[in-house]
C-alpha cells in the first residue's frame with residue numbers, strides 16, 4: 257500500500273470514528289433565537305402533526321408541576337446534569353442536554369417522572385432550527 261493510500265485510510269477511519277459508529281455520538285445544539293423559541297414553546301400545539309405543545313405540560317413557574325416538571329431554572333440543571341456520574345446520555349454541555357431532553361426525552365428521565373409521557377417524536381416534528389431556538393429559550397430560564 258502506498259504511503260498516501262495509508263494516510264487516506266487513516267483519515268477515513270478517524271472521520272468515521274468522529275461521526276460515531278455507535279456510542280460515541282454527542283448531542284449538541286447550534287445557535288438559536290430565544291424569542292422564536294419562546295413563541296414555539298408557548299404554542300398550544302406544535303410541529304407538522306400538531307402535537308401537544310410544550311406549555312401544556314410544562315410551566316416555567318417554580319414548583320408548578322403539570323404533566324411534566326416545572327422548567328424554571330432548567331438552564332442551571334442542564335449545566336449540572338451532563339456531569340452527573342449517573343448520566344448515561346450523549347450531551348456534553350447544557351445546551352446539548354436541553355436538546356437531548358427534546359429529541360430523546362428518555363435519555364435522562366427527570367426524578368419523580370415517568371418515561372414515555374413526553375412525546376418521543378419531536379425530532380421528526382420540528383426542524384433542527386426550531387429545536388435550537390427552543391433550546392436558546394430554555395437557556396434563559398435560570
Ligand code: HEC
Nearest residue numbers: 308309310313323324325357361362364365366369373374
Ligand atoms: C405530554 C406532556 C409533555 C409535552 C407535550 C412535553 N413534555 Fe417535556 N417532559 C414531560 C415529562 C413527563 C417529562 C419528565 C420525564 C422525562 O424527563 O422524560 C419531561 C421532561 C422535559 C425536560 C427535562 C426536564 C428535567 O427537569 O429533567 C425538558 C427540558 C422538556 N421536557 C422540555 C419540553 C419541551 C421543550 C417541549 C415541547 C417541544 C416538551 N417538553 C413537551 C412531558 C411533556
